[in-house]
Amino acid sequence: GQQVMQIPQYQHVQEGEDFTTYCNSSTTLSNIQWYKQRPGGHPVFLIQLVKSGEVKKQKRLTFQFGEAKKNSSLHITATQTTDVGTYFCAGPGDSNYQLIWGAGTKLIIKP
Amino acid sequence: EADIYQTPRYLVIGTGKKITLECSQTMGHDKMYWYQQDPGMELHLIHYSYGVNSTEKGDLSSESTVSRIRTEHFPLTLESARPSHTSQYLCASKKEGYEQYFGPGTRLTVT
Numbered sequence: 001g002q003q004v005m006q007i008p009q010y011q012h013v014q015e016g017e018d019f020t021t022y023c024n025s026s027t028t029l030s031n032i033q034w035y036k037q038r039p040g041g042h043p044v045f046l047i048q049l050v051k052s053g054e055v056k057k058q059k060r061l062t063f064q065f066g067e068a069k070k071n072s073s074l075h076i077t078a079t080q081t082t083d084v085g086t087y088f089c090a091g092p093g094d095s096n097y098q099l100i101w102g103a104g105t106k107l108i109i110k111p
Numbered sequence: 112e113a114d115i116y117q118t119p120r121y122l123v124i125g126t127g128k129k130i131t132l133e134c135s136q137t138m139g140h141d142k143m144y145w146y147q148q149d150p151g152m153e154l155h156l157i158h159y160s161y162g163v164n165s166t167e168k169g170d171l172s173s174e175s176t177v178s179r180i181r182t183e184h185f186p187l188t189l190e191s192a193r194p195s196h197t198s199q200y201l202c203a204s205k206k207e208g209y210e211q212y213f214g215p216g217t218r219l220t221v222t
Contacts, residue, residue, distance in 0.1 A: 031211055039151065042201055045210035086151050097142055097161060098169075099211065103153045 002027050006102030008085050014110050019076040021105035030092055032065060032072045033099065037084040041055035046074075076107070084109055112178040114138055117202050117214035125222055126190055132187045132217045134202030144203040144211065147171060154201070160185055192221045 003026045013019050023032065031050045032073075035043040047056055049065035049072060056063045062075045074082055086106045090099040114137040124130055136143070145158040156169030160179040174196075175189050185204075189196060199218050203211040 041212040042216050043154070043211075044213070048210060088154070094182070095209075098144075098156065098159060101154045101156075104151070106151055 001094060002091075002100050004089060004100045004102045006089055008105055008107055009103065010106045010108060012110050013079050015081060015094050019079050019083070019107050021074050021087050021089075023037075023072045024101050025070045025091055025100075028069050030069075032069075033090045034063060034072075034074055035088045035090065036085050037088065037104070041085075043088060079107065079109060081109055083104045083107055115202065115204055115212050115214040117200075117217050119136055119156040119217060120215060121218045123220045123222060124156070126191075126193055128192050130189050130219070130221070132189075132200050132202075134181075134185045134214055135183050136185075136212070136214075137183060138204060138206070138214075139182060140184070140206050142207065143179065144186070145169075145175075145177060145187050146201040146203065147173070148199050148201055148216075152197060152204070158187065161186075165178045184205035194221045197221050 005024045007022050033048045034046040037043045047063050052069050053067045054065040060077045064073045086104040088104045089102040093100045116135050118133045118160045143160045146154045147157050148154050155171035157171050157173040158177040166177050175187050177187050193204045197220050199216045201216045202214040205211045
């Protein structure tokens with residue numbers, strides 16, 4: 001069945017360093033969504049990408065959708081403690097009512 | 112912030128008990144979802160609903176049941192709780208074509 005693979009599972013960074021998480025789908029996606037879940041919280045929608053090759057920015061966060069619409073990335077420049085959490089990508093499933101979720105990448109700031 | 116509510120927020124219960132986790136949303140969304148998630152880990156879809164009187168099982172085998180008698184209400188019932196059910200349960204809703212909104216979750220511990 002359709003799968004969305006997300007790597008890495010964890011990334012430890014010093015505050016101020018950059019962070020990147022990658023998603024790869026086994027099939028072409030009509031769109032991809034990104035969510036952030038703070039420790040102890042629930043996933044919160046960040047952004048949706050729809051167009052091939054699309055790049056969107058939200059302050060220090062840069063989201064990209066691949067040309068083939070099968071991969072996507074989230075890059076955070078100069079991480080801050082407020083960025084700590086797990087970042088999930090998700091693409092529409094066969095029914096289009098469901099989302100197929102990546103396993104998430106946990107951003108950990110080294111003390 | 113989206114208007115989706117879950118009760119209880121925390122529940123500790125003994126093995127064999129019947130429990131119902133409540134989820135309500137005031138946004139008029141047709142699509143609603145139940146996910147099971149160990150803290151900070153992958154989201155597993157256990158049930159979803161397209162609308163009133165429509166429910167489907169998700170990818171994760173679950174011993175729970177759901178009902179959707181009203182648009183705004185999507186309760187999850189465990190007939191006989193077991194320690195393996197210990198987890199966080201997240202309810203979500205969405206309007207077609209848009210992102211999912213999550214409730215705060217119920218943390219269930221079965222002793």
